[in-house]
Amino acid sequence: MPQQFADRLLDACKTKGAPVCVGLDPVLERLPDAIDQADPVAAMETFCLGVIDVVADVVPAVKPQSACFERFGAPGVAVYHKVVKQAKDAGLIVVGDAKRGDIGTSSAHYAHGLLADPHGCDTLTVNGYLGGDGIEPFQQVAAEQGKGLFVLVRTSNPGGDAIQSLVLSDGRTVAEAVGDVVASLGSACVGESGYSNVGMVVGATKPEDAAKLRKRYPQQLFLVPGFGAQGGGAEDVRACFKPDGTGALITASRSVIYAFEKGDADWQQSVQAGAQQLRNEIADILSAQHE
Numbered sequence: 001m002p003q004q005f006a007d008r009l010l011d012a013c014k015t016k017g018a019p020v021c022v023g024l025d026p027v028l029e030r031l032p033d034a035i036d037q038a039d040p041v042a043a044m045e046t047f048c049l050g051v052i053d054v055v056a057d058v059v060p061a062v063k064p065q066s067a068c069f070e071r072f073g074a075p076g077v078a079v080y081h082k083v084v085k086q087a088k089d090a091g092l093i094v095v096g097d098a099k100r101g102d103i104g105t106s107s108a109h110y111a112h113g114l115l116a117d118p119h120g121c122d123t124l125t126v127n128g129y130l131g132g133d134g135i136e137p138f139q140q141v142a143a144e145q146g147k148g149l150f151v152l153v154r155t156s157n158p159g160g161d162a163i164q165s166l167v168l169s170d171g172r173t174v175a176e177a178v179g180d181v182v183a184s185l186g187s188a189c190v191g192e193s194g195y196s197n198v199g200m201v202v203g204a205t206k207p208e209d210a211a212k213l214r215k216r217y218p219q220q221l222f223l224v225p226g227f228g229a230q231g232g233g234a235e236d237v238r239a240c241f242k243p244d245g246t247g248a249l250i251t252a253s254r255s256v257i258y259a260f261e262k263g264d265a266d267w268q269q270s271v272q273a274g275a276q277q278l279r280n281e282i283a284d285i286l287s288a289q290h291e
Contacts, residue, residue: 002145002146003146003191004146004189004191004192004193004197005122005123005142005146005147005148005191005197006148006190006191006193006195006196006197006199006221007191007192007193007195008093008122008146009060009061009093009122009123009148009221009249010193010195010246012060012061012093013060013061013249015060016058016059016060016279017279017283018059018278018279018280018282018283018286019060019246019248019249019250019282020059020060020061020249020250020251020252020275020278020279020282021059021060021061021062021063021093021095021223021249021250021251021252022051022055022059022061022062022063022251022252022253022256022257022275022278023062023063023064023065023097023225023251023252023253023254023256023257024048024051024052024062024063024064024065024068024083024253024257025065025068025253025254025257026044026047026048026068026069026257027068028040028043028044030258030262031043031044031047032047032260032262032263032264032267033262033263034264034265034267035047035050040072041072041075041076041079044068044069044072044076044079045079045082045083048064048079048083048086049082049083049086050267050268050271051257051268051271052083052086052087052090052092053090053268054268054269054271054272054275055092055256055271055272055275056087056090056091056092058272058275058276058279059092059275059278059279060092060093061092061093061094061095061249061251062087062092062093062094062095063094063095063096063097063251063253064080064083064084064087064094064095064096064097064121065097065253066080066096066097066098069083081120084096084119084120084121085119088119088122093122093123094120094121094122094123095121095122095123095124095125095150095223095249095251096114096115096120096121096122096123096124096125097125098110098114098124098125099125099126099127099152100114100124100125100126100127100138101126101127101128101129101130101134101152102130102134103130103131103133103134104133104137107133107134107135107136107137107138108137108141110137110138111124111137111138111140111141111142112141115138115141115142115145115147116141116144116145118145121147122147122148123142123147123148123149123150123199124138124142124147124148124149124150125149125150125151125152125201125223126138126149126150126151126152127151127152128151128152128153128178128181128182129152129178131181132181132184132185135149135151135181135182135185135198136185139185139186139189139198142197142198143189143197147197148197148198148199148221149197149198149199150199150200150201150221150223151178151182151198151199151200151201152178152200152201153175153178153179153182153200153201153202153213154175154179154200154201154202154203154206154209154210154213155201155203155225156203156204156205156206156225156226157203160203164178165209173209175209175213176212176213176216179200179213179216179217179220182198182200182217182220183196183216183217183219183220185198186198186199186219186220187219190219193246194218194219195219195220195221195246195247196219196220196221198220199220199221199222199223200213200217200220200221200222200223201222201223201224201225202222202223202224202240202248203224203225203226204224204225204226204227204236204237204240204250205226205236207235207236207237207238207239208239210222210224210236210239210240211239214239214240214241214242214247218242220247221247221248221249222240222247222248222249223248223249223251224237224240224248224249224250224251225251227250227251227252227255227278237250237282237285238285241286245286250278250282252278255274255278256271256274256275256277256278257271257274259271259273259274
């Protein structure tokens, strides 16, 4: 049997020195001038593989955003799968950022398409706002493959407040109601680390909510977007961790993969420096937490 996903992720974070993840969100207009953009799909491939080459020894995980590839149709999807394979071959944990969500058979199709391939992503983002029957097919395939899920619970986008922060008649917020479903489904898949293979997406820009959710869901790993360019800072992400420094994977994209100047011929060096800065910032946060 493959090692349980949460255990594997925590081991990788310990090896690399900090629980951080670099988002791979290629946007043609922001790629370095040194990459020929005559063929957009080829340019994205060159860029993403170049990023992987220089961050693989620095961070434990990368998170390719499937939408950036899917907009280019079948050729873009083919590059997405190539990027995933390259990252896995480089020893990285791959978070497939697809935010899929449906019910019944449709979820099962999505789950098999994105998680059943042993060479595919290690974990997948899932939209849990259709309820437990929309999550279960993903959980089943993930468990069979030794993989994981991160289910949207409290997102970093401003518009999420209009729904997720609403208070129900029993006193829970909508986000907590969804979180309770996620925690219940994940309770049967807890590894030696004490964490389930079914985690949650909790935005760095919602620190007060993150602190409450961290206390409410001790068995769930948090995937934490919003750090850096999106406005989340050290104090914001601190709330996502337990006192022992575990419990969260902090992800940043723009502040790392676009750390270069457009005309920089050695753009990969700037990307690597951005990844090192991300790792060091989160390591410093956790170090200060133990003092």
